[in-house]
Amino acid sequence: MKRKLNMLLALSLLGLTGAAYATTCYLNQVVLCFKNGDKVQGSYLHTGSSIGGGTASFYADIFAEESAWRYDKYSVTRGGRTPNRSYTSFCVGFEAGGADLFTQPAVNGGFHVTFWNPLTSHTDDGWNGSGGLSPIPAYDERVYYSVGASYSDTSSTSCN
Amino acid sequence: MQAPETAPLDAFKQFLASPPIIESLVWKKVMPSEQVNRPQPAPTTSRPLEHEYWFQGRWQPGFLILKSGHTLEVTQPGRQAGDEINARLGDDFWTWELSGFIMHWQERTHALWDMRMQPSKLFQTHTREFREVMSMGVMHLDIGAIRWNGDNFLAEGYVPEISSAVRAHGIVKPDSNGYAQEMAVEYFIRTNAYHYVVHYKYDTNIGLPFLPSVIQSFWVNEGKEVKMAEYALRSLKTSTVALPSSLFDPQANLRTNSSPVLVYKDGAWYQTNALGKLAHFTPPFANERSPTTGEKLEANQLYFGAVFLNSFTAFSVIRRINKQNKQNTKRKKTT
Numbered sequence: 001m002k003r004k005l006n007m008l009l010a011l012s013l014l015g016l017t018g019a020a021y022a023t024t025c026y027l028n029q030v031v032l033c034f035k036n037g038d039k040v041q042g043s044y045l046h047t048g049s050s051i052g053g054g055t056a057s058f059y060a061d062i063f064a065e066e067s068a069w070r071y072d073k074y075s076v077t078r079g080g081r082t083p084n085r086s087y088t089s090f091c092v093g094f095e096a097g098g099a100d101l102f103t104q105p106a107v108n109g110g111f112h113v114t115f116w117n118p119l120t121s122h123t124d125d126g127w128n129g130s131g132g133l134s135p136i137p138a139y140d141e142r143v144y145y146s147v148g149a150s151y152s153d154t155s156s157t158s159c160n
Numbered sequence: 161m162q163a164p165e166t167a168p169l170d171a172f173k174q175f176l177a178s179p180p181i182i183e184s185l186v187w188k189k190v191m192p193s194e195q196v197n198r199p200q201p202a203p204t205t206s207r208p209l210e211h212e213y214w215f216q217g218r219w220q221p222g223f224l225i226l227k228s229g230h231t232l233e234v235t236q237p238g239r240q241a242g243d244e245i246n247a248r249l250g251d252d253f254w255t256w257e258l259s260g261f262i263m264h265w266q267e268r269t270h271a272l273w274d275m276r277m278q279p280s281k282l283f284q285t286h287t288r289e290f291r292e293v294m295s296m297g298v299m300h301l302d303i304g305a306i307r308w309n310g311d312n313f314l315a316e317g318y319v320p321e322i323s324s325a326v327r328a329h330g331i332v333k334p335d336s337n338g339y340a341q342e343m344a345v346e347y348f349i350r351t352n353a354y355h356y357v358v359h360y361k362y363d364t365n366i367g368l369p370f371l372p373s374v375i376q377s378f379w380v381n382e383g384k385e386v387k388m389a390e391y392a393l394r395s396l397k398t399s400t401v402a403l404p405s406s407l408f409d410p411q412a413n414l415r416t417n418s419s420p421v422l423v424y425k426d427g428a429w430y431q432t433n434a435l436g437k438l439a440h441f442t443p444p445f446a447n448e449r450s451p452t453t454g455e456k457l458e459a460n461q462l463y464f465g466a467v468f469l470n471s472f473t474a475f476s477v478i479r480r481i482n483k484q485n486k487q488n489t490k491r492k493k494t495t
Contacts, residue, residue: 006478013474014467035422035429036257037282061321063285066244067261114285116321120379121347121354122299122388123288123321125191 034064040113058118065112065125168370169311172296172340173332175371176306176313179294180398182219186235187293189213190390217290219303220399223408224248226290232394239413246286247410253283254410265424271302279424281320293391297358297375298345300326324349339370355380356388367396 034040040062113126166174191211214234217226227234229243239245245256255263267280294303300317307314311333317326330345340360347354356379360372373393378385406412423430423438430438 006481010471010474010478013470032261036255036261036263037279037285063282063321065285066257067259069259069261114321116319118322118352120381120386120388121319121326121349121352121356122379123285123319 032067032069034068034111036064036067038064040064044115056119060115060118062113062115062126065114068111166370168337168339169332169334171368171370173308173311173313175368176294176296176298177304177308179219179304181400181403182217182294183397183399183403184235185215185217185219185290185293185396186232186394187215188392188394189215189289190392213289215289215293217293218403218407219290219294220403222248222250223403223405224287224290225408225410226287228289239410244286245410245413246283247408248283249405249408253280255279255283255286256410256413262421263424264421281323284318284320289391292377292389293375293393296340296343296360296372297377297389297391298328298330298343299356299377300347300349301328319349322349340372357385366393368398371396 042061043059044062046056046058046060115124115126116122117124189212191213213228213230214232215226215228216234217224225245225247227239227243227245229240233240234243239256242258243256244258245254247254247256251266251268253265253267257263263279265279269280288299291301291303292299295301295306298306298315300319301315302317305315305317312331313329315328317328318324319326327348328345330343332340332343335341339362342360343358345356345358347356356377359376359378361374361376362372364373366373371393375389375391375393376387377389379388380386421431425438
């Protein structure tokens with residue numbers, strides 16, 4: 001009888017540990033993939049329809065017109081990134097900018113870019129869509145980029 | 161206020177060559193439909209390019225604060241959600257972007273073409289609309305850069321995106337009432353020439369009657385005019401005395417905001433850490449790769465440690481209880 005009680009005690013202790021594991025606290029760190037003004041892609045070849053009509057192609061450097069970032073959910077109690085945040089790369093397929101820092105942006109939300117158009121001499125706005133791919137709306141093209149991420153030590157903690 | 165006897169066209173030209181202190185300039189930029197309605201990339205969850213942007217600018221030589229947002233709310237004091245603020249107070253520059261990131265840096269060079277730092281070039285890009293409106297639709301110029309010779313002008317400018325100088329010349333034509341009706345402009349950048357025409361409309365008096373309420377800029381391509389930008393000016397208030405620098409300072413808003421401030425210094429970005437010191441803003445995952453099994457185990461070492469400690473404690477307690485039970489049983493037997 002006593003042995004059974006002892007076993008129950010041991011099991012309850014293990015259960016408590018499991019419960020502590022489930023109640024994990026996270027730190028939402030912000031990973032900056034592009035800072036406002038960073039060069040997203042140098043000498044990018046634009047091809048496709050041009051503003052003046054017809055097709056055109058040109059080279060242009062593309063700059064981020066807003067910071068592109070994502071949350072990295074970091075577990076404080078478990079000592080690492082959570083399985084649902086185990087990015088193979090922080091800056092591919094990311095949520096990007098376009099939202100307030102304290103609101104989770106849409107996955108693959110994209111961010112504004114800007115470039116000087118050598119055909120018109122006009123500074124144009126574009127949209128860097130799906131993370132890792134950067135279609136420029138005016139030309140329906142995509143830029144493939146890869147950059148290192150930077151941490152901004154900020155944001156909030158949460159437990160569940 | 162301009163003297164009433166000055167002809168509208170002369171007052172217009174004087175504004176471009178020697179603008180007054182701007183206490184408030186409010187306008188709306190309307191994206192031409194041929195730019196907005198172009199095919200949008202997948203996925204559709206992307207935030208589309210906005211059709212309209214509102215701006216409020218305040219300027220005097222060496223000082224600028226420019227707010228932009230999606231609604232007329234930008235004219236409200238402080239910063240509304242979704243607003244972007246770009247400010248310059250002498251050598252201090254601030255960009256408070258839509259997402260909430262705040263960037264601060266110093267730039268001692270004031271000429272557009274001498275600015276080498278990336279954030280300063282960014283600042284020029286972000287404030288280009290203000291310069292364009294202050295130049296009545298002429299692109300790539302600093303405020304007050306236009307020099308008139310009769311109705312012809314000449315100016316030197318700069319394109320920060322390609323680090324190139326621009327030479328612009330043009331001619332302004334009045335309407336039958338003596339107001340500026342259109343301005344033909346030619347830009348020379350590197351070896352290329354670009355032709356533009358800017359049309360002016362006078363639907364309302366924005367504050368200075370000789371200035372238009374609508375500015376429409378067209379690229380002239382093979383004889384066709386393609387609209388590139390439209391600015392609808394709402395109000396303009398000038399000042400005859402210098403404005404206090406506090407009116408250009410965005411820091412009052414920063415004190416009530418918990419957004420991170422990135423500081424650009426000596427060619428690198430820093431952020432204030434928990435100790436209040438500037439910490440280098442480094443890329444910790446510059447060479448990203450999938451963690452190995454060992455690293456995953458190491459990452460969870462706190463958890464495994466806790467499990468081990470709890471298990472060890474549990475078995476120690478059980479062992480002690482068993483020992484005590486055995487001793488108690490022995491005592492009972494002996495008694």
